[in-house]
Amino acid sequence: MGDWRDRAVCVAGLGVSGRAAARVLAERGARVTVVEARDDDALRDRAERLRADAGVTVRLGDGDTLPAGTDLVVTSPGWRPDVPLLSAAATAGIEIIGEVELAWRLAHGTRSEARDAVRSGGSSPLEQQGGAGGQGAAPWLALTGTNGKTTAVRMLACMLTAAGHRAVAVGNVGTPIVEAVLDKYDVLAVELSSYQLHWSSTVAPYAAAVLNVAPDHIDWHGSFEAYAADKGRIYAPGTVAIVNADDPVSTRLGGPGAKGFTLGTPAPGQLGVVEDLLVDRAFVPDPRREAVELAELSDVRPYAPHNVANALAAAALARAYGVPPEAVREGLRAFTPDPHRIAHVANVDGVDYVDDSKATNPHAAAASLASCRSAVWIAGGLLKGADVDDLVRACADRLRGVVLLGADRARIAESLARHAPDVPVVDVPDTDTGAMDRVVSAAAGLARPGDTVLLAPAGASFDMFASYGARGDAFAAAVRRLAESR
Template sequence: MDAQEVTTGEWSGRRVCVAGLGVSGRAAARVLAERGARVTVVDGGDDERRRTDAAELAGHGVDVRLGDGDTLPDGADLVVTSPGWRPDAPLFAAARAAGIEVFGEVELAWRLRGPGAAPWLALTGTNGKTTAVRMLAAILTAAGHDTLAVGNVGTPIVEAVLEKHDVLAVELSSYQLHWSSTVTPHAAAVLNIAPDHLDWHGSLDEYAAAKARIFAPGTIAVVNADDPGSAALGGPDARAFTLGVPAPGQVGVVEDLLVDRAFVPDPVTAAEELGRTSDVRPFAPHNVANALAAAALARAFGVPSEAVGAGLRAFVPDPHRIAHVATVDGVDYVDDSKATNPHAAVSSLAACASAVWIAGGLLKGADVDDLVASVAGRLRGAVLLGAERDRIAAALARHAPDVPVVDVPDTDTGAMDRVVTAAAGLARPGDTVLLAPAGASFDMFPNYGARGDAFAAAVRRLAGSR
């Protein structure tokens, strides 16, 4: 069955295998079952949470098979995968051998859209996606649109497309884009491209190719003129955003103003003010870039210029993104636990004149030499924790040999207190102690939020002891 038949045909009676019992997998299974499909969910895990989720889905007529994520159910004629499943998984090899199509929850959502469905404004990138998509939703709301931030954030997109909205702000990861083929946003942006998830994609070229899928034929493309990886993905008609003065076809910055020369009647001779850099919170150069990308997508949808600044002022930043925790003895303590790769960490460190850097975790195949070399002059010291801290230590020895480094090998619940105490010992008044780990958190914490919470709690205990 080809894509068009899947799009327009009935789901009733189809035998669909859903791979993964996570949030997107459960949502896909429910929606398909409600449309009469015979759904089997497979998942390699088998624990209390999964058994609870399986029992809930059973009430919708969904069969869940725990402890075996490799076997293709008999009679399956379609596989819908959760985004994190690797392309080389045995389940997908079996599907390919049987001539069965495999696609993801995002692709399913696109194919479930009915006549008059809300258009998508989509964005992807290595860093900044969640912040930018929430900024976009705030701008669209300020313009009076009924909207929702969905995709890799918030409401599962297979549920959102079945609701009535004017427009959807859609965050898409490289995983989700890899498993998509017909998704066609009204407008889309690539924020940046830097090495990440190379252990999943296999190479930077494959990672970038997955990101490039967001620019479907007919989609208004928006790229980052300051990021070579993003800029390389745009065609001759692409619009751009830049932290510099915008040329025709770009959205950028003039002194302290956000300015549009891309979505105005005559980009050569005209420009419109969209807001001020002071409207962007938290203020940092990479966050201004996020705001410009959001503004460009909103303007591509016809949002008036005054709504951009209003939306940015109304935007409430998510936790663990360059969040100021406390000032102790003249030192600022900042939680950027969301900086889970080197590209994000370098952006965060670039906003600090002098920093004690807390780093470490799972590097996911990424190299840290360029990161360390680029920020060496800003480092007062470094405190390292987590599974791959030795790789960061080696890069510091090569590129910042005079920077004092404290290694914290502990992984117990008190480890973050020892990290913060060590950082406080290195810091001087006017410095920033910055948690920007450059790695994922799963070696020590359930997620980056738990890591940031542990850091903030340790800082508050430090403050209480002074």
């Protein structure tokens, strides 16, 4: 839908989403220029393929200058709103959208078409989805949150598949959504980041959930309030709103009338936990008098309280779409956790070594530490402007010791000195390839049988590693070398 022919579109960024957006727009006749601030051999190869395959103009090494004649900018998620190119577009009154918004318009029409349809008494974008079993574009079941997004959206996709729907997890999870909306899926499980939501103005999911909201990416958004507000954009008029009843910010963003999920006993209108069962008192004919069993706690893997919350959020979205209880259970049992999320690496001398390198902010690290009775915590990295005092204060009584690495380790050390002064701390300032071996060796020296050595850094990895995955791999390799030496 929408007429893109001869539109002059600037795509900011040559990453996965930027390349996908450029190809789709070029196929629809738009005149596309991709701009990328970096310039290296890998990017030149990508640029040449894009030029040859799609006829797209690519400009490397200049991410500041807006191409002349541009009438729309499609920005990649990582580009901050205050970079020169986006600032110039905003000053000139040129609309800026993200790949997610572009995908929505490809499936449901342009912004003006949607507005004109509503003015003339036609259906809204949400109504165009057709709902469960309806006609038209595939409905979106969307979720966001500071932590747990990828796990929850993959659980949701498994539940939808178990119910017989042709479904896929898309968005911030790897598959570009501009490609998925053009395929013939019944329903899309959509993970959305705060960056993606910031640049989305007409997206209206069939149902949406905010898993949790805690300080993160403050350097990008400018404040926690702005970050939370962008998360809240996932709740569009007409969307079935699902909130985390245990998270005050999620609850506030969802507003009155939202359905909820909780780790406690569910009230009417909520999903929750009763003894060892996940139960639904929201999407049943009589929520006041009726509940339905969805699964057992043992069906949630890996088991941890925050992962149970992820399962409940996924189940709520699935149930909103009409997925039967047995498919929720089957989906959870079919789900395979992604690497570096509370992954057990080895037991060495009675000590468990666990890789949760994906815990890249304090909120995620706190959830991970809450699953341990006694931990030697490996922490550090780039804190992205987040404060760690609440995290350290909450987990102090669980800490056998702490090993610090990475750029912002001094800030964590200062917080430990304030709130856990009796906990032994080892500072590892090294950044060479052998640094993780020294970190693991130091952790082993602090641990006692029955403890968990937990890599839950509370910070991003880019100060020392290519990704959180590379950091987790380095940890696992160091643990294996430790085990071989014993």
